[in-house]
Amino acid sequence: MLNRPAHEQRAASPAMTDERYLDVVAVRKSFKGVTVMDGMNFRVARGELVSLLGPSGCGKTTLLRIVAGLMQADDGSVILAGRNISSLPPHKRNISVVFQNYALFPHLSVAENVAFGLRARGMSKADAVQPVREALALVRMQDFADRSIGGLSGGQQQRIAVARALVVRPDLLLLDEPFSALDRKLRETMQVELKSLLRDRGITGIFVTHDQEEAMGVSDRIAVMNAGRIEQFADPSTLYASPATPFVMDFVGLSTRLSGRVTGQEGARVVVETALGTLRAPGGLATGTPVLIGVRPELIRLEGGAGMNRVDLVLEDVAILGSKTMLQGRPDGGDRLLCELAGIRNGKARGDAISFHWAVEDTLIYDASAEVTT
Ligand SMILES: Nc1ncnc2c1ncn2[C@@H]1O[C@H](COP(=O)(O)OP(=O)(O)OP(=O)(O)O)[C@@H](O)[C@H]1O
Ligand SMILES: [Mg+2]
Incomplete structure (x- = not known):
């Protein structure tokens, strides 16, 4: 049959x-x-x-x-x-x-x-x-x-x-x-x-x-x-x-975490206000929702383009790890931002003022009001 x-x-x-x-x-x-x-x-x-x-x-x-x-x-x-x-x-x-x-x-x-x-x-x-x-x-x-x-x-x-x-x-x-x-x-x-x-x-x-x-x-x-x-x-x-x-984001791989609050919606994107400025992420959440924004270090670029997320900071640490270099900043002593660059020749040093840029689509977002403390 x-x-x-x-x-x-x-x-x-x-x-x-x-x-x-x-x-x-x-x-x-x-x-x-x-x-x-x-x-x-x-x-x-x-x-x-x-x-x-x-x-x-x-x-x-x-x-x-x-x-x-x-x-x-x-x-x-x-x-x-x-x-x-x-x-x-x-x-x-x-x-x-x-x-x-x-x-x-x-x-x-x-x-x-x-x-x-x-x-x-x-x-x-x-x-x-x-x-x-x-x-x-x-x-x-x-x-x-x-x-x-x-x-x-x-x-x-x-x-x-x-x-x-x-x-x-x-x-x-x-x-x-x-x-x-x-x-x-x-x-x-x-x-x-x-x-x-x-x-x-x-x-x-x-x-x-x-x-x-x-x-x-x-x-x-x-x-x-x-x-x-x-x-x-x-x-x-x-x-x-x-x-x-x-929890999974933190446990599996490195990431940057930023706290913020939803201030609006632009189509399929959420607009989030953070201490480091306005960021966007895919998805839909009610205005006022406390959120956690995440991004993987290797998805961060030092040059941006239209429509990308951007955070300005001063480099606090440059760690050369051989195949890659980790750039780290902690603007206002708050959240730690991490950028991973391939190789070691990128001419960046501690104290440099730079910008981290990443695609809105690469932005992870979590409803922090629902987060179980661990
Ligand atoms: N025989 C036991 N008596 C009392 N508590 C126990 C017993 N076996 C496990 N537990 C408790 O149960 C929980 C889970 O333990 P488990 O050994 O499964 O952890 P695990 O994930 O294997 O940790 P690890 O990575 O350290 O090996 C722990 O809080 C542990 O203290
Ligand atoms: Mg065990």
Whole structure:
């Protein structure tokens, strides 16, 4: 039949069904009467690599532990591949976890640690040799198979923990800041490798970090968490270009923030009065609304054009960072304005009087009367 209702057609498409591969529904959790999660909803598609990004204490580890079954939610459910796993013990969920502190078995060798999950599932020692070797090669630790855990550096232990988690081919891989002990170079290598590894094998992963660059580098989508809630869940470019809240704008990338008040509307633009003059932003808000204006530093130019926003200031700091230079001013000791220029030869110095210009379309605007203080 050709004219099936739309919802049936969608249900028949595997891609749409997979949107709910992991479905965390209305999860609540409190510790000794203090609520840390109040109706969390979180949905991951099959094969996706999703990051949980947020400040310390916002509930990232708690969410992972509830998904893995290492902690019971007070209310709500966890569905994996259409199965309600809320009351299953951790070892029946086929979910692998790489913990913040990697939790390896100190009395077992590297190879025995990696083989552990396979052996626990009843695989013979001989059959485990090849998958263990492959898993160790993935994390570039193939030469360490017979070493003891105690003789490894923190970074090496972290890679063994990743190998141990992957070798069992989990339905879901949870990683809680797996690379935090690694030096920058190894960390970047591991990020790239983890991403392609999961993609090649079609493994669905949730990656916890509070490093926004790491989250943007590895993830298909990022859930920005704040105080037990998801403020925005989107792909890295949407998150960066269109942050849904001031918290997300601040947490993902640098920005300039200016406070103001709406004084009028010009078509699809809001006119805002700030301490530094009149600015315009896309959208519509009632006159009198207190607002927060934001702009990303790399969208600011030193020369303007008709119809662009403009702020005059004296440079207070010029920071040369190699591939880029950050210009900073704090007019009247108030809001900090940031401009990022490519390269280092721009002839600007502290004390220069200059103007920052940016397109109205690049201006972010938030209703400050609705802003939740964080
Ligand atoms: N077992 C526990 N008993 C009491 N409070 C807890 C417990 N576990 C977590 N919490 C509290 O719940 C909140 C969320 O903690 P969680 O460990 O999930 O944060 P996180 O986002 O992982 O932080 P971090 O980035 O520091 O690892 C915190 O306020 C924490 O103090
Ligand atoms: Mg944590």
